[in-house]
Amino acid sequence: MKNLLILGAGTAGTMMANQLRKKVNLDEWKIKVVDQYPQHYYQPGFLFLPFGLYSERDVVKPKRRFIPRAIEYVEAEVDQIEAENNKVILKNGQHLGYDILIIATGAKTAPDQTEGMLDGDWRNRVFDFYTFEGAASLRRALENWKGGRLVVHISELPIKCPVAPLEFTFLADWWLTQRGLRDKTELVFVTPLSGAFTKSIASQVLGHLLDEKKIKVVHDFAIGSVDHEKHRIVSRDEKEVAYDLLVTVPTNMGDAVIERSGLGDELNFVPTDKQTLQARARDNIFVIGDATDLPASKAGSVAHFESEVLSKNILHYIKGEPLEADFDGHANCFIESGYGKAFLLDFNYDLQPVPGTYPLPGVGPFSLLKESRVNHWGKLAFRQIYWNVLLKALPLPGIGHLMSRVGKQIPADALPLKAAA
16 A cells, blocks of 8 residues: 555645545555644634624534545644655654655744734734634624724735735724724724735725725835834834734744745745646645645635646656646635625736636626625635535536636736737
8 A cells, every 4th residue: 555645634635635535546545634633714714703703613613524534534743744755753753654745734823923923912902813713812802892093914925815804904894884983993904015915906996995995004014023012013114003903914834844844935835836736845745725835825715726736636646647737826715895795806827816707707696806795695605615515625517727717808918928929
């Protein structure tokens, strides 16, 4: 028996386990999944927890429930990957050998990377919503909010779900209005970017919405420290933004095991071929999801599209065949904008988000880069799709891993030169 080892049973690792169970010959290959945490979190749901729209039951389930019975699940912490010896060492001293390794260790918030962030204001006036604990604590803080300066802040990129900070800001505007607190609250969005989003067309649309909602925006803010005594964040060039309540997205980093194993970049993300998903360090190591250093969004939809490509390439590797350079960076994500409406973005490495309809041209039912109630319903429906379809690696009819340009209104200047030609 040969060994195929998956590190991580989050979104990406669970999808791969379910993909490979159906495609790999289990009489020849033994598949193991290793993860130290017992609970699986629906991370997009963390956005709704602070506003009381979701409960713990909506976003937390046991990981074992989603791992196929034919696959061995090991609940343990990984100490190190010895890539040169094709083995993984667990914290308990156990060694797991592998013929193929899939790294799906994800990304984690690292508030300790910002001076002062974990000092006296942490979970008092300073909160995150990228962790379950942070989102739950923030809910309690918002319940006691009477007004003041509420600052939503991004430390640096890349981050998981890069639109989530904007979504939180839009939902905060709605939530405060519903409670008669909007006129008593100055809402500020602080970003290291020069615009509202990383892509120019979407940035213009979303930036206009920030203006409409009278949300103050501070651009090009590279945080240097959090001053918990004066309740302010300070940039590296000494700009200051005061807060009464700071909702921050801390630095996101890959798992510490990647650093201990010498396999990552300065943020512990694994250098990965952006089309085949093979690690650049070793031919028998593959990487998926937030653990990669790919110039694609760190989002569940990306992991889903990657899993379709990677499962094929694992089979190619087993057979000694050339890998398919078939991942195009496809991502799509809903953006809650408040008041029962949402946007939808669909893009890849070559094409930024543009207007149109999705997935069917002229029919949709979803609108691209435009607010609609149908998009909002799609956002809410995604939770059930996640638990019952995506994690189980079931097909989504009409939605493939390659981004389609059908139904999109594409300006000539939205394409790179090679694509436009």
